[in-house]
Amino acid sequence: MQLKPGAMDEYKARHDAIWPELAELLHHSGIRDYSIFLDEETLSLFAVLKLTDDNSHETLSKHPVMQKWWNYMAPLMHVEPGNKPKEWALEPVFYLA
Template identity: 65%
Template sequence: MSDEILAFKMQLKPGAVAEYRQRHDDLWPELAEALRGAGIHDYSIFLDEDTLSLFAVLKRKPGYPFDALPLRPVMRRWWDYMAPLMEVEPDNKPRQWPLPSVFHFAG
C-alpha cells in the first residue's frame, strides 16, 4: 500500500506569523511522537504571507490509528496552545479546508 497524501488550508490571525513559526520550531517531542504513531512521516506547512493562509501537506502510512489522533491529550493541548494564533473550531481544533489534488508528478 502506498502513502496517503492529505492537503488542507488553515488560517492565521494577523500578527501571529512569528509566534506560529517559533512554536513549530519548538514542537513538543510528545506531539512529534503522536504524529509518528498516527502514521505521519512527512508533514509540511507553507504560508501565503499576503493572505496569512497556511497550506499543509502530510503523508501518512496506511494502517495506523490516524483517526484517533484528535482524541490524544497531547493533540488537544497543542490545539489549545495554538488557538490564539489561528482560526479555530469551538473545541480549538484549527479550522481546516480540504484541498483536493489536481496534479501530482512522481518522476
C-alpha cells in the same frame, strides 16, 4: 488553515520548538514527511503529509496531547469549537507522477 494577523512569527517559533511528546504522537499515528507552508500575503497555511498504510491519524483529535497543542495554538489561528484549527479541502487541479 488560517493564521490571525500578527501571529506569523509566534506560529513559526512554536513549531520550531514542537513538543517531543507531540512529535512522537504524530509519528506513532503514522504521519511522515509533515510540512506546513505559509502564504505570507493571505496568512493561509497549507499542510502536506504522508500517511503510513497502518496510520491512525483520525484518532488524534481525541488524544490529550493533541488537544493541549490545539489549545496552545488557538490564540494564533482561526479555530473550530474545541480549538481544532479550521481546515478546508483544496481541489486538486494537477498531478504529475
